[in-house]
Structure formats: structure tokens, C-alpha cells
Amino acid sequence: MEKISTLTGPIVPLERSNVDTDQIIPAVFLKRVTKTGYDDALFHSWRQDPAFVLNQEPYRHGGILVVGNDFGTGSSREHAVWALRDFGITAVLGPRFGEIFRGNAGKQGLLVGKITEEATEALWAVARANPGEPVTVDLEARTATAAGVSHPFEIDDYTRWRLLEGLDDIALTLRDEAAISAFEAKRPSWMPTTQDRTPQARTQGAS
Amino acid sequence: MGKTLAEKVWDDHVVVKGEDGAPDLIYIDLHLVHEVTSPQAFDGLRQAGRGLRRTDLTVATEDHNTPTLDIDKPIQDPTSRKQIETLRQNAAEFGVRIHSLGDKEQGIVHLVGPQLGLTLPGVTVVCGDSHTSTHGAFGAMAFGIGTSEVEHVMATQTLPLKPFKTMAINVEGELRPGVTAKDIILAVIAKIGTGGGAGYVFEYRGSAIRSLSIEGRMTICNMSIEAGARAGMVAPDETTFAYVKDKPHAPKGADWDAALEYWKTLPTDDDAVFDAEIFIDASELEPFVTWGTNPGQGVSLSGEVPAPESFDDPTDRAAAERALEYMDLKPGTRLKDIAVDTVFIGSCTNSRMEDLTAAAEIIRGRKKADGVRVLVVPGSARVRLEAEAAGLDKVFTDFGAEWRFAGCSMCLGMNPDQLAPGERCASTSNRNFEGRQGKGGRTHLVSPLVAAATAIRGTLSSPWDLEAAEAELVKDGVA
Numbered sequence: 001m002e003k004i005s006t007l008t009g010p011i012v013p014l015e016r017s018n019v020d021t022d023q024i025i026p027a028v029f030l031k032r033v034t035k036t037g038y039d040d041a042l043f044h045s046w047r048q049d050p051a052f053v054l055n056q057e058p059y060r061h062g063g064i065l066v067v068g069n070d071f072g073t074g075s076s077r078e079h080a081v082w083a084l085r086d087f088g089i090t091a092v093l094g095p096r097f098g099e100i101f102r103g104n105a106g107k108q109g110l111l112v113g114k115i116t117e118e119a120t121e122a123l124w125a126v127a128r129a130n131p132g133e134p135v136t137v138d139l140e141a142r143t144a145t146a147a148g149v150s151h152p153f154e155i156d157d158y159t160r161w162r163l164l165e166g167l168d169d170i171a172l173t174l175r176d177e178a179a180i181s182a183f184e185a186k187r188p189s190w191m192p193t194t195q196d197r198t199p200q201a202r203t204q205g206a207s
Numbered sequence: 208m209g210k211t212l213a214e215k216v217w218d219d220h221v222v223v224k225g226e227d228g229a230p231d232l233i234y235i236d237l238h239l240v241h242e243v244t245s246p247q248a249f250d251g252l253r254q255a256g257r258g259l260r261r262t263d264l265t266v267a268t269e270d271h272n273t274p275t276l277d278i279d280k281p282i283q284d285p286t287s288r289k290q291i292e293t294l295r296q297n298a299a300e301f302g303v304r305i306h307s308l309g310d311k312e313q314g315i316v317h318l319v320g321p322q323l324g325l326t327l328p329g330v331t332v333v334c335g336d337s338h339t340s341t342h343g344a345f346g347a348m349a350f351g352i353g354t355s356e357v358e359h360v361m362a363t364q365t366l367p368l369k370p371f372k373t374m375a376i377n378v379e380g381e382l383r384p385g386v387t388a389k390d391i392i393l394a395v396i397a398k399i400g401t402g403g404g405a406g407y408v409f410e411y412r413g414s415a416i417r418s419l420s421i422e423g424r425m426t427i428c429n430m431s432i433e434a435g436a437r438a439g440m441v442a443p444d445e446t447t448f449a450y451v452k453d454k455p456h457a458p459k460g461a462d463w464d465a466a467l468e469y470w471k472t473l474p475t476d477d478d479a480v481f482d483a484e485i486f487i488d489a490s491e492l493e494p495f496v497t498w499g500t501n502p503g504q505g506v507s508l509s510g511e512v513p514a515p516e517s518f519d520d521p522t523d524r525a526a527a528e529r530a531l532e533y534m535d536l537k538p539g540t541r542l543k544d545i546a547v548d549t550v551f552i553g554s555c556t557n558s559r560m561e562d563l564t565a566a567a568e569i570i571r572g573r574k575k576a577d578g579v580r581v582l583v584v585p586g587s588a589r590v591r592l593e594a595e596a597a598g599l600d601k602v603f604t605d606f607g608a609e610w611r612f613a614g615c616s617m618c619l620g621m622n623p624d625q626l627a628p629g630e631r632c633a634s635t636s637n638r639n640f641e642g643r644q645g646k647g648g649r650t651h652l653v654s655p656l657v658a659a660a661t662a663i664r665g666t667l668s669s670p671w672d673l674e675a676a677e678a679e680l681v682k683d684g685v686a
């Protein structure tokens with residue numbers, strides 16, 4: 001996972017509320033076997049409409065998504081985060097989010113910041129007046145700045161720290177690598193092994 | 208104060224103790240892998256340039272998607288084929304032992320661990336499948352996990368896990384003939400509800416549990432998750448040790464002696480305290496069946512379909528209304544009057560030798576009811592071979608049942624074994640959710656004995672009904 005400190009990109013205005021994860025990515029895409037390549041799946045049914053915002057320039061390559069209330073509610077699928085990321089969305093700003101979605105996003109390195117409804121309206125207005133106008137998200141300062149106006153956003157300290165450090169769950173655990181190895185060295189030899197039960201095979205497996 | 212079984216196993220696996228409510232980092236002794244929840248985990252490792260830490264603690268099999276007919280032909284469904292091919296490639300690339308279709312050890316992932324002797328008392332087991340709780344029957348602590356946790360275990364052989372609460376499920380007394388482990392667990396879920404176990408690890412205790420075989424205990428632990436529990440466990444005892452000993456991967460020699468000494472320390476201490484307890488009188492239990500669309504919506508088979516108004520809780524009432532509509536059932540209908548189209552004997556709940564033997568004993572020498580499709584799907588290739596060696600396949604096919612190859616099959620209908628819309632099924636599996644066995648299909652969860660009796664009569668029935676019917680015939684001088 002990459003470290004994040006500031007992100008800059010066009011404001012992508014998704015002027016809708018109650019966008020659940022089924023709308024972000026429909027269930028049919030859950031059958032795939034990869035963790036990337038979901039850009040075509042993002043908002044799949046809405047994308048059938050040529051007038052949909054993500055089908056328009058300058059939004060076709062992503063940016064910073066600004067959404068209405070209750071984005072990412074519903075099913076816990078992690079694919080919703082993958083699809084946003086693969087499309088080129090680097091951060092999502094909005095007034096209220098589904099809890100599981102927000103948790104999944106933090107773990108996968110997608111910045112999700114809570115802004116006020118007024119700030120949401122203000123950013124949408126900037127994009128309407130000047131499509132493609134960039135917004136800069138400063139994770140250190142917890143601000144989103146567009147057209148000279150700074151809006152504070154909320155993100156919990158723990159998630160912010162992880163994003164700043166670029167630590168996914170696995171990297172976080174691997175900080176305890178020494179403790180894991182020490183634990184392994186003490187495991188009794190009767191423990192399960194999927195290899196043959198010969199002393200040689202046992203040590204080979206542990207690498 | 209003493210410790211419970213679950214606390215002992217947990218404490219012996221803490222790698223790093225979490226401070227201030229942070230999760231503990233827990234070591235995982237055995238990781239079981241199948242084709243549905245692993246592909247993105249392997250892909251994640253690849254993207255991050257990480258390896259799989261302990262291939263010697265990992266084993267893969269193919270089960271959810273596998274066909275149960277023509278297993279030597281290419282798989283028809285492109286998604287199923289792709290998932291299985293991907294698992295094979297990943298296993299080869301990362302060096303994971305795999306039991307593929309056609310291999311003697313292939314089968315439902317929760318049969319593979321126990322039959323190989325990899326599932327042992329006192330170990331931690333995880334798998335990207337919610338019914339991993341099955342392995343708790345050995346006194347192991349076994350959790351179902353999601354795909355990102357699968358990747359986490361592959362990379363680190365550990366998981367950060369929040370502490371849990373403990374609940375004792377005390378089942379005392381003797382089961383009547385015809386009543387099985389499946390009836391116990393269906394009664395437990397009906398009693399505490401599908402969310403009643405949330406946050407808990409169950410320990411099944413009491414004389415009724417002690418006198419169950421390991422396979423019966425697996426049936427019970429398997430469905431812990433249907434009560435919302437994180438895991439379910441039974442303390443290891445002589446029955447456990449006898450079952451494990453001499454399995455292909457069981458510890459041998461000095462290892463066995465050391466293991467045995469440790470295992471005997473695992474049962475819950477007399478002065479340990481559970482966070483919650485419930486009590487069930489085994490001698491009062493009857494064959495049980497579900498009438499609704501979650502595993503908690505069940506009653507004794509001698510009963511009736513309940514009226515939604517009989518539920519005090521408005522959520523339960525609404526759920527019952529919706530369930531009855533989906534199941535196309537009227538309140539007050541006698542369960543024994545409900546006719547089925549299909550009987551499914553299989554799934555990780557009830558597809559082991561003991562289950563198949565029990566069902567075969569009931570149907571031996573009889574014919575299935577007209578118009579009923581009977582599907583018998585052994586849980587693993589090894590079970591299939593053992594059953595064939597015992598002649599059970601012949602008993603089933605003479606009866607008019609279909610004898611299939613191993614896999615999850617109609618438990619979730621990811622392969623071609625599905626219910627048609629509106630079809631009704633008596634199933635030995637664990638979930639009666641809407642559409643679980645096929646779009647629009649209607650599921651009644653039952654024991655293998657009830658499944659067998661139902662296949663004979665065509666309506667939901669228990670072995671008791673067969674005896675009663677025969678007594679009638681004798682009285683009338685027909686037989």
C-alpha cells in the first residue's frame with residue numbers, strides 16, 4: 001500500500017445519496033477471480049447511460065469523488081473499494097458513509113473523508129461552474145481545498161496514521177515478525193503438518 | 208479461577224497480546240483453502256510481492272463448484288471452471304498441497320481436515336468458509352474468515368482477533384432412538400435464535416454430547432454459526448483420541464504421547480465460569496424440522512407450521528410472515544402433511560460415513576416414493592469409497608436414489624445440482640435461506656434419518672412414522 005499525504009485530482013461530483021454497494025458494483029462481478037481490473041464494473045448500470053457523470057470528460061479517468069449522504073451502505077463486499085480504486089478514484093468525500101465500506105476502504109488504502117453537507121454542496125458547485133477543477137486533499141491537515149476554499153474533513157486517527165504510513169493489515173502484522181518467528185520456534189512438533197511427518201520435511205516447510 | 212476449553216486454546220495461541228481493547232494476534236495452526244474464497248487472496252499476495260508463509264500448514268481442495276456427475280469431463284459452467292483452474296494454478300505457483308477432483312482426499316473442505324488427521328484437539332483452524340466451526344468437534348478452535356483474512360493468514364500465519372465471550376450449551380440426558388445430533392443443534396438454534404450466539408464461542412457439554420460420536424459432534428459444531436456464534440467446541444475425550452489416532456497425518460510415536468498429554472489438560476476446569484449458559488433436556492427432543500427460511504425457524508416434526516401472530520417480537524413476526532409466503536405454507540398445517548419433491552443427503556453437516564450408514568439402514572430393502580428425486584452426495588471421495596466398500600451405494604441405488612461424486616452439491620447449488628423454482632426439498636444441509644439450493648427453491652432442514660424416512664413416504668416423516676405405519680398394517684392384517 002502506498003503512503004498518502006496529499007492527493008490532488010478533479011472533483012468528480014456524484015450528486016446522489018443512498019448509493020449502496022450493489023450500485024457501486026453489482027453482484028455479478030463478484031464471481032471474478034482477481035483483485036484488480038474492476039474499472040468496468042464500477043457503477044455498472046448507471047454507466048450504461050452516456051450522460052452519467054463518469055462517462056463524461058474530464059471525469060472518465062477518475063479523481064476525487066464527492067458524494068451525497070449514505071454512500072457505500074449495504075453488502076460488505078470489498079469489491080466496491082477495488083472498483084473505485086481501479087477506475088482511478090483516489091479519495092471519496094461526503095457527509096455520511098456505510099460503516100463497513102469505510103472500514104474496507106481504510107484497509108485498502110482508499111481515503112474516505114467526512115465533510116459537511118455544506119462543503120459537499122460547495123464542491124459540487126465548483127465542479128458545475130468549472131468542470132475538471134481540482135481539489136487537494138491534505139491528510140496531514142485534514143483539509144480539502146478547491147477554488148481557494150478549504151474545507152475540513154474527518155477521518156479517525158488510526159486510519160489516518162495507517163494511510164500516512166502506507167500500512168495495510170498485513171504490513172501492520174508483519175511489524176511483529178520477530179514475535180511470530182519466536183512463537184513458531186516454540187510450537188510443539190505434534191502440531192498439524194500437511195507435509196510428510198518426517199523431521200526433515202517439517203523444517204523444510206517453515207520458510 | 209479456572210479456564211474454559213476455549214480460553215485455554217486461545218491463550219496458547221496468543222503471539223502478541225492486544226493492549227487497550229486492540230485485538231490479540233493469534234497463531235493459526237491449520238489453513239484450509241478452497242476455490243471460491245481464495246483467488247483474490249492469492250492475487251493480493253502476488254500484487255504485494257508476498258509469499259505464502261507456511262505451506263506446511265496449508266491445504267487446498269475443490270468442493271463448492273465441483274460437479275457430482277461426469278467428473279472426468281470438463282466443467283461446463285465457465286465461472287466454476289475458472290475458479291477451479293485458478294485454484295490449481297495458484298496452488299502450483301505458491302506450493303500449496305491440493306486435492307483436486309479425482310483425488311481420493313478431495314471433498315468438502317470440512318471433511319478433508321478431519322479425515323487426514325490434520326484437525327486435532329487444541330489447534331486453531333481457519334478457512335474462508337463460515338462452516339469452519341465444524342472442526343471444533345475435536346476441541347480445536349475453528350473460525351470462518353473472509354477473503355482479506357485469507358490473504359492475511361497466507362502472508363503471516365496469524366490473525367488479529369477480538370476476544371470473545373463463552374457460552375455453555377448443556378445438553379443432558381439420553382436421546383431417544385431416531386433422534387440425532389442434527390435434531391439437537393436445530394433445537395438449540397430454535398431456542399436461542401440465529402443471532403443468539405453473536406460474539407460467543409459455544410462449548411457443547413453434558414452427557415448427551417459426551418455420548419455422541421465425533422461425527423455427531425461435527426454435525427453440531429458445524430451449525431454453531433447458524434446461531435451467530437463465532438465458533439463451537441467440544442472438549443476432547445477418549446472418543447476424540449480414538450478417532451484421531453492412526454489418521455494419515457496424526458502425530459506418531461513420541462509426538463502422539465506428547466499431544467495426548469497436552470490434550471488431556473484442555474477440558475474446561477471445574478471452577479471456570481461461562482459468560483452465559485443454556486440447558487437442553489436431550490430426552491425430551493424429537494426429530495426436528497425447519498418450516499421457514501432461517502435455521503432458527505424450526506419445530507418438532509410432530510408439530511404444526513406456526514402462525515406469525517404467535518411470535519411476540521415484531522421482527523420475528525414479520526420474518527415468519529415473509530418466510531411462510533416464500534415457503535408457500537399455511538399456519539396450522541401439520542408438518543407431516545407437507546410433501547417434498549427432492550431429498551438431499553449431503554453437505555458438511557451430514558455427509559460422513561455415519562450419516563450415510565444411518566440413512567441406508569432406514570431405506571434398505573425399500574423403494575423411494577414416486578416422483579421424489581433423492582440425491583445422495585458423500586462429502587468426500589474417501590467417504591464415497593468407504594461407503595462403496597460397505598455396499599451402501601447399492602442400497603441407495605436399489606432404493607431409487609442417485610449416488611453421486613463428492614462435493615458441496617445441492618447445499619448451495621453452485622454446481623448443476625439445484626432445485627427448480629418452487630421445488631420443495633428435505634435437506635440434511637445447514638441453510639434454508641431463500642434461493643440457497645436454487646432460485647425459488649424451498650428447503651426444510653432435517654437429519655439424515657428424517658431425510659430417509661421422507662424419501663420413503665414422500666412427506667416429511669421420521670423413522671417413528673415408518674414404525675407406526677407398519678404397526679397399522681400389521682393390525683389390519685396386511686403384513
Ligand code: SF4
Pocket residue numbers: 270271315316317336338554555556614615618619636637
Ligand atoms: S457443504 Fe455447504 S455449508 Fe458446507 S462448505 Fe459446502 S457450501 Fe458451505
